[in-house]
Amino acid sequence: MAFDFITEFKKLCVQLQKEDIIVYLNQAKDMMDKDQELQEMIGKFNLTKYQLNAEMAKPEADNDKLNQLDLELNKLYDEIMENEFMVAFSQASDEVDQLTKHIQAIITATVNGGDPMAVELPAGGCSGSCSTCSGCH
Secondary structure, three states: HHHHHHHHHHHHHHHOOOOHHHHHHHHHHHHHHOHHHHHHHHHHHHHHHHHHHHHOOOOOOOHHHHHOOOOHHHHHHHHHHHOOOOOHHHHHHHHHHHHHHHHHHHHHHHHHOOOOHHOOOOOOOOOOOOHOOOOOO
């Protein structure tokens, strides 16, 4: 019985991959990955973050260097997050996160004996922890 359910669930997941928001997320990710300037900024961000962490780990860290690296890191982060492809990816990713939280809420309600057709995504969103939730329906 479980095998039949899993097979049907996998078929539904194939359909999920065709949903507009999933297609858009993947397109945005591809564009982001192909943007050489963005990839260089991300690489520089990661290197700067590594340098900042290395300086912080020193017993006698240089405060001027820490401040300089922190400023540079924040500037790079802002530039990365302003990139058009990163903006598109972030927005699509947020929507997909909401979709997956809704799916998780439906599954959780179902296995707990609830009516899956009555499940709405809570206004605050689902944290995934039932211990802090007043209910999915």
